[in-house]
Amino acid sequence: MKKVFVLILGLVLIFTSCSDDDSDGSSDQFDPSLIIGTWNLEDTDIDGTTSTTIQNQPVQFTANTELMSADFTLTFDSNGDYDAQGQSSYRVTTALFPEQIIDSDIQSATGTYTINDREIIFTGDSFIGVFGDQVPNLDGLELTINTLTDTRLILDVEGTVQQQLFGTEADVDVDGFIEFSKS
Known part of the structure; x- marks a missing residue:
């Protein structure tokens, strides 16, 4: 009986370890062609630390930005163009200001994109807002594809923007994610 139990346990462990547990898109078998299509914004959570000088005094504060609602799409074409609408x-x-609700209204942002390993590089108009303002360009932000399946895209956002x-000029250190779905 003990040998049967060990055999069954061994089979369970083999089948469990051989199952496809990379369905979140983070496997080494990354297929960048899955990004092509129209994606709907589902969630955003970005933390930022802002550093600046006001009246010759250094000022630093942290903030968290969470998505409340969205009617926003990001479309990737096979020719390397993107279009953001919504x-x-x-x-x-x-900690510095009371909680605020900020509306971001992007009529249209367009440009090109390239994918290098898991990093996605955008050239053209910015579609990312940090703490209520559009980032004039994406210089300084690294966008990494954390998850990419045929229905789910999660971009990790990290870096420093001005x-x-x-x-006055302020440096904003950014860390967070942007999640999209495709139906």
């Missing part, structure tokens, strides 16, 4: 609302929470804040 609008979204975000809740921005900081924005105008209180009439």
